[in-house]
Amino acid sequence: MKLIAKYNRVTIPIIISILLISSIGYYFILHRILIYQLDKDLRIEQNEIIQHLKETDQLPETSDYKDQQISFHPTNLVELKDKYSTQDVYNRREDEMESFRRIDFLVTQGGKYFIATVKKSQQETEDIVRLILMVTFFIIAMLLLILFISNRFLLSNLWKPFRNTLEQLNQFNFFSKNKIALQKTDIDEFKELNETVLFMTQKLTLDYQMLKGFTENASHEIQTPLAIIKNKVELLSQSENLTEAQINVLQSLNEAAARLSRLNQSLLLLAKIENHQFAHIDTINFSSMLIRYIDNFDELAQAKGLSISKNIEEEVVLQMNESLAEILISNIISNAIKHNVDKGNIGVELNKKYFRVSNTGPELRTDTAELFGRFKKESSSGDSLGLGLSIVKTITDIYGFSINYDYKKEQHVVEIIFNDLAIE
Amino acid sequence: MKILIIEDEKALSESIADYLSVHEYNCEVAADYRTAIEKIEYNTYDCILLDITLPGGSGLKILEQIKEDNKTDGVLIISAKNSLDDKITGLNLGADDYLSKPFHLSELNARIAAIIRRKNFDGNSMIRFGNLCVDTQRKSVTVENNPVELTKKEYELLLYFVSNKKRLISKDAIAEHLWGNEMGGNFDFIYTHIKNLRKKLMDAGDADYIKSVYGMGYKFTDQ
Numbered sequence: 090m091k092l093i094a095k096y097n098r099v100t101i102p103i104i105i106s107i108l109l110i111s112s113i114g115y116y117f118i119l120h121r122i123l124i125y126q127l128d129k130d131l132r133i134e135q136n137e138i139i140q141h142l143k144e145t146d147q148l149p150e151t152s153d154y155k156d157q158q159i160s161f162h163p164t165n166l167v168e169l170k171d172k173y174s175t176q177d178v179y180n181r182r183e184d185e186m187e188s189f190r191r192i193d194f195l196v197t198q199g200g201k202y203f204i205a206t207v208k209k210s211q212q213e214t215e216d217i218v219r220l221i222l223m224v225t226f227f228i229i230a231m232l233l234l235i236l237f238i239s240n241r242f243l244l245s246n247l248w249k250p251f252r253n254t255l256e257q258l259n260q261f262n263f264f265s266k267n268k269i270a271l272q273k274t275d276i277d278e279f280k281e282l283n284e285t286v287l288f289m290t291q292k293l294t295l296d297y298q299m300l301k302g303f304t305e306n307a308s309h310e311i312q313t314p315l316a317i318i319k320n321k322v323e324l325l326s327q328s329e330n331l332t333e334a335q336i337n338v339l340q341s342l343n344e345a346a347a348r349l350s351r352l353n354q355s356l357l358l359l360a361k362i363e364n365h366q367f368a369h370i371d372t373i374n375f376s377s378m379l380i381r382y383i384d385n386f387d388e389l390a391q392a393k394g395l396s397i398s399k400n401i402e403e404e405v406v407l408q409m410n411e412s413l414a415e416i417l418i419s420n421i422i423s424n425a426i427k428h429n430v431d432k433g434n435i436g437v438e439l440n441k442k443y444f445r446v447s448n449t450g451p452e453l454r455t456d457t458a459e460l461f462g463r464f465k466k467e468s469s470s471g472d473s474l475g476l477g478l479s480i481v482k483t484i485t486d487i488y489g490f491s492i493n494y495d496y497k498k499e500q501h502v503v504e505i506i507f508n509d510l511a512i513e
Numbered sequence: 514m515k516i517l518i519i520e521d522e523k524a525l526s527e528s529i530a531d532y533l534s535v536h537e538y539n540c541e542v543a544a545d546y547r548t549a550i551e552k553i554e555y556n557t558y559d560c561i562l563l564d565i566t567l568p569g570g571s572g573l574k575i576l577e578q579i580k581e582d583n584k585t586d587g588v589l590i591i592s593a594k595n596s597l598d599d600k601i602t603g604l605n606l607g608a609d610d611y612l613s614k615p616f617h618l619s620e621l622n623a624r625i626a627a628i629i630r631r632k633n634f635d636g637n638s639m640i641r642f643g644n645l646c647v648d649t650q651r652k653s654v655t656v657e658n659n660p661v662e663l664t665k666k667e668y669e670l671l672l673y674f675v676s677n678k679k680r681l682i683s684k685d686a687i688a689e690h691l692w693g694n695e696m697g698g699n700f701d702f703i704y705t706h707i708k709n710l711r712k713k714l715m716d717a718g719d720a721d722y723i724k725s726v727y728g729m730g731y732k733f734t735d736q
Contacts, residue, residue, distance in 0.1 A: 241641060312615055313525065313615075316525055316614040316616065320525065320529070320616075323532070323618045323619070323681075323683065323686075326683065326729055327532075327535075337728060340728050384690070386692065389691075390669075419693070440705040
């Protein structure tokens with residue numbers, strides 16, 4: 090949820106309820122004031138009648154106007170307090186109920202008691218209250234609308250530096266030469282954020298460089314002794330008159346050293362890919378690269394009696410690192426050859442949507458999803474390190490390609506679905 | 514043929530010198546930056562093996578110096594760094610080839626031979642062994658003047674054997690030479706290639722030089 094939405098979700102109900110409660114209160118107060126005003130008018134009328142009686146000793150004439158009616162009824166009562174009340178009367182002319190405010194009070198005329206009643210229509214009062222309320226509601230609605238719109242514009246403007254920082258962070262890359270450039274802002278919170286971001290990225294870059302250095306150094310340190318072992322074994326193998334036992338020892342040494350060096354290289358490659366040391370993006374013709382690799386392995390496949398069927402669309406051009414593309418292709422193709430059966434087949438399919446390689450091979454014993462993990466391998470033979478597919482997976486992850494491994498109808502199928510962004 | 518080995522690891526430079534000396538190379542060793550610069554200044558070598566990380570300075574600097582002096586020595590970078598940047602920088606600076614550690618001595622030897630062949634292209638591009646003749650320029654092979662039709666990999670294999678004649682070559686070295694790292698450790702495929710190559714050479718004129726050495730690999734020899 091957006092901050093503004095969250096903010097609105099809290100503030101708008103509060104504003105609305107405050108306005109509602111206050112307008113209800115407002116209505117009652119206003120109503121009360123206007124009734125009080127009406128009652129005052131009625132009292133003036135009452136005074137006039139009493140005055141009239143005093144002066145003339147005659148009851149004034151009853152009147153029946155639309156907004157004011159005066160009437161007298163004889164009564165047996167000798168004492169009555171002035172009584173104000175509201176009464177709804179049916180108005181025949183308008184065919185509706187009409188509210189009246191009335192006062193009943195006792196008057197005497199010629200020794201007789203009468204109840205005098207003065208009624209005044211409340212209609213106008215009600216109309217005024219209604220009008221005022223409508224204006225109020227209109228103002229509330231306008232206020233809310235303006236608040237909503239201005240919040241939207243004002244806040245999105247206020248958040249601009251934040252968005253800019255976010256965008257810069259998204260584009261942050263250890264390799265790009267241009268440093269992170271944050272927008273200047275006079276808002277303290279964002280200033281603080283930018284300072285932290287700058288500090289963090291500088292620290293990260295430093296850590297990354299150290300890590301890169303470490304990886305390189307580790308590589309150097311391990312490769313050199315490995316090279317010495319390998320070369321000494323090779324030299325020793327050149328000697329004449331070796332016994333069979335010695336040959337066996339040398340061969341084991343040779344195999345172990347070879348395996349160790351491949352392992353070291355693969356692990357370094359993984360580390361380098363994960364550290365984005367192959368960030369350089371090239372425009373590569375995946376189709377021709379694939380064909381070149383298949384040709385390179387062609388004799389190998391023939392030696393095993395494998396038939397390769399190709400369905401390769403021309404000019405599949407991808408935006409990715411050239412070395413990584415080569416590693417991806419050669420890993421998948423060599424896997425399809427290595428883990429095949431005699432006189433088996435390999436199917437290679439490439440188009441702008443996917444790259445699919447299927448091959449015959451012995452049934453899988455492990456879960457297909459687990460094959461992408463490190464050191465997951467089907468056979469315990471020395472020629473498989475269990476890192477090939479893991480490397481492939483790491484490469485596909487970098488470019489947002491999805492990869493699937495399936496075993497169906499005695500066919501192993503590796504399928505890589507390209508990301509639209511990488512396709513040119 | 515004079516070779517300069519610029520490598521600070523003594524055990525490694527010794528192995529290299531040992532292996533190369535059999536192939537009639539005269540090897541000198543420089544173990545640090547200063548010695549290397551001095552040797553290059555006063556001598557000319559057919560091929561210089563250059564490690565990048567050296568005590569006293571970077572191997573790439575030495576390479577720059579060689580090119581600045583307009584020397585025509587062949588340069589083969591042997592680096593443990595295995596980093597793409599170094600490879601590209603090295604080749605851009607004018608190195609002839611790049612080999613990352615750890616490598617097979619037979620591979621190193623074949624690469625040196627290729628560099629020297631390229632450097633002396635005005636000379637003989639023919640390699641003879643017994644009644645076998647490899648024309649490295651035309652990439653063709655004859656046995657007693659009978660042409661032998663080889664596939665690309667078979668030719669590469671034969672050239673590798675010829676470059677490392679009379680030496681034992683491990684199966685692993687062959688696998689890596691032909692198909693790179695991905696197929697390393699996988700020897701099933703070598704047998705077929707060797708079998709085919711041997712058959713073609715035999716058919717052309719009884720040139721049976723490929724000897725299988727039990728458990729170890731192969732040897733290209735006329736003995």
